[in-house]
Amino acid sequence: MSPPQDPQDPLDPVDPVEGGRAIEEPVPEPVRRRRGWAVDTTPLRIPAYRRLFGGVALTMIGQQMTLVAVPFQVYALTGDSFFVGVTSLVALVPLMVFGLLGGAIADVMDRRRLMLITSTGAAVTSALLAVQALLPGGGDLALLWVLTAFVSGFAAVNQPARSAAIPAVVGIPLVPAANALAMTVRQVGVIAGPLLAGVLIASGELFLTYVIDAVGFLVAALLLRGLPALPPGGRAGVVRLGAAVRGVGEGFAFLRTQPVLLMTFVVDVIAMLFAWPQAVFPELEATRFAGSPNALGWLFAGVSIGALVMGLTSGWVSRMDRQGAAVLVAIVVWGVAIIGFGYAGSLWLAVLFLAVAGAGDMVSAVLRSSMLQLAAPDDMRGRMQGVFLVVVAGGPRLGDLRAGALASAAGVTVAMVSGGVVVVLAMVAVALLVPSFWLFSASRSAVDTDSAASGK
Template sequence: MKGVLIDLAPLRASPAFRRLWFGQVVSIFGAQLAFVAVMFQVWDQTHSTAWTGAIGLAQALPLIVLGLFAGAAVDRFERRRFYLVITICQVITATLMASQLLIGSVPVGVLLGLVSMQSALGAASGPAARSILPQLLPRELLAGGIALNRIAFQGAMLVGPAVGGLIVGAWGPSTAYLVDALTFSGVLYGVLGLPVLRVKGEVRPGVRGVADGLAFVVSTPVIRGALVTDLAVTVLSMPISLFPALNAERFGGDPRTLGLFLTAIAVGGVTASVLSGSYTRLPRPGVVMLIGAGSWGIALGLFAFAPTPWIALAFLAVAGAADTVSVVARSTIVQLHTPNELLGRVAAAEQIVGSAGPNLGNVRGGVTAQLTSPFIALISGAALCVAAVITVATTTPGLRDRIAPETSPAND
């Protein structure tokens, strides 16, 4: 079992990574509390689905517009100092949201403006955190470190919303914002424990620096193949928008079943993270990624034909596990094949794909279902996903190569 369970060696090997991981665990949990509070407060003040939908827009636009420029800044400046400045700004923004405890609720427009500010800062902190990882861990431990980060995110997704609902119900959304602000102390603890992380080489300013990063992504087959695979999983086959209609058609519209759909995906993801030692130690992460992405599509195709709710939930759990396997392997490929001086920009591109892809996929699914049926939307997306993964596998032979282990960090 030791070789199957999640690899804890990265936590033992690098005190700096251990501190940073702990801080991120705490902060991700706080972010989930804040998200529930924002949703509740916007609905409570407007009773409008248009306004609650605007929350997603407020989060997505800064990430898409600023992400690549933030990634260029990560590569241009000393990374520890840059991450520290961004974290302090996040603390200030979270404190402004928590100040409603004293001044009362702010208008919805102001609240969404603060959400946009946090998202803009997240567009910088995400690439910063990802680009730091290869400078803290040896190559052979990098996949294990990524799996540890993944389980931290999924654990917060499972527990955070429920706790957030309890806090908002008992003390109101402002208390949840206050807890979120306090959790940033964990990130500060982690960032302050980092060594100086200078980047060799120069980054051209502005659009030219961004263009250099995009040129590397496009011209490097394994990086391009990894990101295209992620788009295949998300844009072509994301099923979330189809869940209400499928639940109504197949399982009587029981809201308890609908709620379990998302929980099943998360449970599968957490299980795959706990057992990540079974694949993070393998020498061919590209093959692992392709198998995980293809299994996601196959599991969703089987979900479309599931005759009972429990079988449907089982296939969704398999899909969630496959997605986690694919994400961990993809991030490993990206970080192992990207030079240190480009990590920020490539990590920003990966973050944008990972964040925008699911939203576009849900739009594709919803429109296809409207024009045809939810079943056709789901099964066609699953088939397109598998076809795209096979195409990437056959046209990108580098993804089948072994990763040569090293005993020193991947980047100095």
């Protein structure tokens, strides 16, 4: 089913969807040249993609406000960074389970319908988070953990469906540019959300922080209603739990035949597990940076400040051919910056190092996501994006647990510096021990991925 054409948009270079697959007409070369280093906005000419993009833009500020509010509330209730780390573990379990199942469901169910269901569910859950914030004593830890698990579960099903739909909406040539756009607008939300949350929380408006998230999801659901049907592979079937579980197994079986793609997960797990800094932010706000205005908001926004700057200048990333080498270098930048953050004695220096780390992470995320979307067939993309979600969202949660526990036992500096050193050494080891990943080229076809990974 094709979406209605936008009569006010005569410059569409790509017909959005035809029979569940995009018509892959080339983008005019002069347009590409004019882009230079700037982010490529060509996918925004496609009406269906604009709806997906708008949904991301509307929900990101509220989501990021909630990601600040929950650890703040946990620390306020317990006074211990360890419990902040445990909260991330609470979110990790449903994320892993429903991320994998959600990816399998997205490969058999109409992806538009799946996004509508999960966006509505997330809106309801965020509203319940607002209600619990009004409870006597500033909330209830057990209830907060339960609702956090539900938020994680809805997001885990929504994100694979949204990502898997992108190639069908924009066409294969525009996938890297579409990813860069989506990730760039996410960074705007990740910057604005924490800063706004910091102001509201300091004013005693924890309730309003959660309400904004609920409203964002509700409006995003209304936008999704205007999308065409997005059946995987041009057709959708009946969702059965047993078939979804088998689908997860099929996804991992496919992944085992693609060693280079498997390594994209491994390197990101290392980067996030050993150098994700978020769990120590509340402690830093209360100790090292206690005299700095809105320190909590700036710390939570720091990584995304760098990611946003990189996203706005990401035209060169979309044209990157040596993707494997670029990913490893970007993660080394992340690790070195986290070492600097661990030693930073002032808020502005800490935010600067976090911004450098975010720039490296942005490059890594765009390239790894594009490799997955292009190498997998359409009826496998949901499962690959499910695994991707588990890794990119689960890794930081495990990293929160590690950083929170180590910071509680040995201090923030030890937790951050030791993790950054491990990341840098690990990337050097990957480059030396897995040269096929270092040499991987985007110009090689998907059928050549396995032979490239084996060094042939």
